Amino acid sequence: MTVQEMTRPGVRVVAERRTKPPRTIPWGRVLLALFSAGVLLFLVAPVVIVIPMSFSAAKYLSFPPPGFSLQWYQNFFARADWTSAMIQSIRVAFTVMVLATVLGIMASLALVRGNFPGKDLINAVIVSPLIVPTIIIAIAVYGVYARLQLVQTFIGLVVAHTVLALPYVIVNVTATLRGFDIRLEQAAQNLGASPLQTFRYVTLPLIAPGIFAGAVFAFIASFDELIVALFIAGAQGRTLPMRMFEGLRLEIDPTIAAVSSLLITFSVLVLLSAELVRRRGRADT
């Protein structure tokens, strides 16, 4: 391969193609592929490296780990400050998921099927928690909660997280609602179904994939949330991200490797199941 071949003008390559297939290696593409592989490695490697670290037999951080041990998992499950934080996070995230999904389905129906003044504005307000920096929402809500004595309450944290989770449900559900044929609903109603029956037997099954995806993202949005929790959860209602943040701020506690591995496994499973549901949903329609 010579430089001349590489920099040959495209016209001649195209012209020659008719007589013989080009034998040149497309160096530009090879470079691009290598670079892309490097960037993908940069994205994935840190996530992957945590898993072997969590099984390390060493007392300190080392890679590759010198031996296999479950000590960090034992440490995680044996210590009340870790387990109570995890249970609190699951409780909060689950409640947020239910609340955000119900409110989100209702709001999505209104936003897609309805036709009233100010719809665009409402739409913009609903998605804006995704864009407004979380630290602003955190201190703003903290300011209001401090007056109402809602700081350090379970319900306070749940409601604040629901605001952050709601856009994920609405974006996903409205997308599926827009995607299906509204005549199916009209047909059901013409055949005598009440609006509620229509929703239950026609709309709901059709938008189920969107609801599932939205619910999953709502759960994760709350489960992973740190900044709002940091301001309003308090030491008693400490969530898992708060406990991890403390663990990382003081010393780098290897127990976090075990927690992290559990969380990574969890998010991969969730992502895969959301993808499967979405594919099945598409195959049905």
Place this chain on the structure above:
Amino acid sequence: MTVITGRPAVRVEPGIRRLYLRRQLGLFLLLVPALILLLALFVYPIARLLVTSVYDQGVLTLQHYERIVQVDLYLRVMRTTFTIALQVTAICLLLGYPLAYFLSSVRVRTARLLLILVLIPFWTSILVRTYAWMVLLQRQGVINRWLIELGLIEEPLRMMYNRIGVLVGMVHVLLPFMVLPAFAVMRGIDRDLIRAAQNLGASPFQAFLRVFFPLSLPGVAAGSLLVFILALGFFITPALMGGRTDIMIAQLMEDQIRTQLNFPFAAALGTVLLAVTLVIFAVYNRLLGLDKIFGGSVS
């Protein structure tokens, strides 16, 4: 409303209209709970934050804003925040554009598989990823030990608790926000246009520069703006991996509330951050809708 015969129109229309309005009212009622939640916990608190920043103990005042501009420390925080956000955006662009271009040029099946690699970190907790980077970058960390074993360096490099650590951590978190919108736009570009350009005598590079690149700009601009505004409000990564003197605005806000108990000043900082974010976001929204990123699906 199409009316075929003249007569029923007079009688039917009010009935249909009433039915239509009732249906619209019913639909609007479905929106009410979500609206109440947003008004009470998003719109009202933020409005109150804005007011608190200018209205202190019964008097209108701009003193908190004056403090931001007059005190060197706070000005430096502002400058650091913008510099870091710009640097992160530039690095994300350099890494993300070629990746998005590559993903948009391979077969759909391959692209879907590779996109999962982008989405796994996207949906992994920021704390988990920050932890991973701390393991990799710290003094006794994986990278330093490998570099020493390979004989490339003798003393461990300082890659954490300084700007390098913040940049690496933030780029890792924000890169998917660049790749996903850029990819979405690039995939929509008709490849025949590039072939046409080449048939008309353009070199592959010229075809890319004069045809593909301009068409991909909306996605790139959207990704860059998104990365930039998200970077401005970053807290976790700089708090854990940043240096003590390299403080960003969100850290300053947290410190003002939790240790200085100065809510009005934090509110003023928040207002500045919010104003910048909203202006950039308005530009963003014109370029590309939000659902391109937050729909969360692989396709």
